[in-house]
Amino acid sequence: MRLSRYFLPLLRDTPKEAEIVSHRLMLRAGMIRQESAGIYAWLPLGLRVLNKISNVIREEQNRSGAIEILMPTIQSADLWRESGRYDAYGKEMLRIKDRHDREMLYGPTNEEMVTEIVRAYVKSYKDLPLNLYHIQWKFRDEVRPRFGVMRGREFLMKDAYSFDLDKDAARHAYNRMFAAYLRTFARLGLKAIPMKADTGPIGGDLSHEFIVLASTGESEVFCHSDYLNFETPAADTDFDSVAGLQGIFDKWTSLYAATEEMHDKSAFEAVPEDKRVSARGIEVGHIFYFGTKYSEPMGAAVAGPDGQPVLLHGGSYGIGPSRLVAALIEAGHDDGGIVWPEEIAPFDVSVINLKVGDAATDGAAAQIYQHLLAKGYDALLDDTEERPGAKFATADLIGVPWQIIVGPKGLAEGKVELKRRAGGERELVSLEAALDRFK
Numbered sequence: 001m002r003l004s005r006y007f008l009p010l011l012r013d014t015p016k017e018a019e020i021v022s023h024r025l026m027l028r029a030g031m032i033r034q035e036s037a038g039i040y041a042w043l044p045l046g047l048r049v050l051n052k053i054s055n056v057i058r059e060e061q062n063r064s065g066a067i068e069i070l071m072p073t074i075q076s077a078d079l080w081r082e083s084g085r086y087d088a089y090g091k092e093m094l095r096i097k098d099r100h101d102r103e104m105l106y107g108p109t110n111e112e113m114v115t116e117i118v119r120a121y122v123k124s125y126k127d128l129p130l131n132l133y134h135i136q137w138k139f140r141d142e143v144r145p146r147f148g149v150m151r152g153r154e155f156l157m158k159d160a161y162s163f164d165l166d167k168d169a170a171r172h173a174y175n176r177m178f179a180a181y182l183r184t185f186a187r188l189g190l191k192a193i194p195m196k197a198d199t200g201p202i203g204g205d206l207s208h209e210f211i212v213l214a215s216t217g218e219s220e221v222f223c224h225s226d227y228l229n230f231e232t233p234a235a236d237t238d239f240d241s242v243a244g245l246q247g248i249f250d251k252w253t254s255l256y257a258a259t260e261e262m263h264d265k266s267a268f269e270a271v272p273e274d275k276r277v278s279a280r281g282i283e284v285g286h287i288f289y290f291g292t293k294y295s296e297p298m299g300a301a302v303a304g305p306d307g308q309p310v311l312l313h314g315g316s317y318g319i320g321p322s323r324l325v326a327a328l329i330e331a332g333h334d335d336g337g338i339v340w341p342e343e344i345a346p347f348d349v350s351v352i353n354l355k356v357g358d359a360a361t362d363g364a365a366a367q368i369y370q371h372l373l374a375k376g377y378d379a380l381l382d383d384t385e386e387r388p389g390a391k392f393a394t395a396d397l398i399g400v401p402w403q404i405i406v407g408p409k410g411l412a413e414g415k416v417e418l419k420r421r422a423g424g425e426r427e428l429v430s431l432e433a434a435l436d437r438f439k
């Protein structure tokens with residue numbers, strides 16, 4: 001992408017309405033624009049990051065055996081009357097009427113709809129296990145939308161739903177998501193700790209929230225500090241191994257970790273004092289096992305091995321990709337701006353042409369840029385008329401992991417400068433050596 005032709009509406013001043021650093025930086029870096037309270041348009045830079053996060057989530061869901069679908073955002077109220085949640089859900093649900101006066105709603109979650117789909121098609125125990133997920137916008141009319149996309153009213157969610165014949169099988173489905181979540185957050189460069197959690201309006205009796213520690217987090221959490229150094233499940237984890245996944249679950253729940261609602265003071269005090277973490281955290285994911293809570297009222301059953309109908313045992317599993325964009329910035333920034341982890345940065349490399357119009361500089365910058373594109377990198381070429389200082393500030397603000405700085409002085413000696421955004425290290429290298437770094 002040539003910056004001169006891109007749409008990157010940067011803000012010079014720090015927006016006053018933004019209370020936390022991720023919100024400020026997302027506005028300054030031209031990633032999002034508020035359209036109504038808690039409702040945002042995603043601008044090109046923000047959308048790139050959102051898509052990259054969604055893709056990591058998708059890859060790990062697929063690896064674990066979940067299958068992607070796409071359900072609509074608008075749902076029928078009748079579906080929610082079947083489960084009894086239409087009235088129970090309260091004011092967070094945005095209720096709409098269509099032209100025929102039929103009651104509709106903008107989905108805050110999809111347990112009912114996916115149960116309806118499975119009920120229609122899945123008739124035999126042989127069709128199980130099944131885990132269907134989608135990545136779709138949700139709407140919750142939050143009392144206090146704030147902190148930008150961290151707590152939006154419209155927000156993106158990956159929600160998966162598992163269906164099994166009995167509680168044991170459903171436990172395995174739960175463990176699959178548990179391990180997939182550990183891998184997902186690790187790939188995003190985040191240390192997310194699974195903590196015992198309240199099941200809330202989803203219902204059920206087994207639940208974990210995945211929490212990233214951050215001073216700006218809205219949850220109060222308590223855990224053992226050793227979790228911060230636990231190893232995450234490897235890429236070749238066998239998701240069909242019941243014992244293997246139970247082992248991962250057991251290890252990752254062996255020490256104390258609980259959200260405020262589930263906090264047990266005396267159990268926490270049994271943790272050695274120097275290992276006690278009492279902090280604030282951001283809920284980035286949440287998994288539930290709820291048994292037959294939806295299959296029973298909605299009549300979702302299959303024929304078991306003996307031909308008798310068996311109610312499906314379910315679980316649901318959410319991650320907030322849009323909240324994650326903000327959480328990643330809370331975890332990765334400095335005075336200059338955002339510092340993205342390499343896997344989800346909007347661009348891999350930024351080529352900064354310090355003297356647009358100078359034939360040699362233009363030529364070298366274009367050569368590097370074309371090389372990067374040919375090798376499959378997402379490259380950004382700063383070919384604008386801005387002064388060098390402004391270009392450096394822009395590159396730092398948007399947080400691209402690598403900068404290749406091309407100027408007439410260096411080029412006179414055949415050199416360009418390579419800068420790593422994260423540590424700030426700079427290196428003067430030959431043009432060939434720079435190209436060689438990005439093979």
Ligand code: ATP
Binds near residue numbers: 154157283284321323
């Ligand atoms: P919170 O406690 O922050 O209100 P929740 O417990 O209501 O979240 P869940 O129903 O567990 O949320 O939804 C699954 C995931 O969706 C959450 O873990 C979070 O990552 C994301 N999420 C929920 N509400 C929002 C929101 N208002 N804005 C952005 N992401 C959200």
Ligand code: MG
């Ligand atoms: Mg909520």
Ligand code: MG
Binds near residue numbers: 283
């Ligand atoms: Mg919550």
Ligand code: MG
Binds near residue numbers: 209283285286
């Ligand atoms: Mg939750």
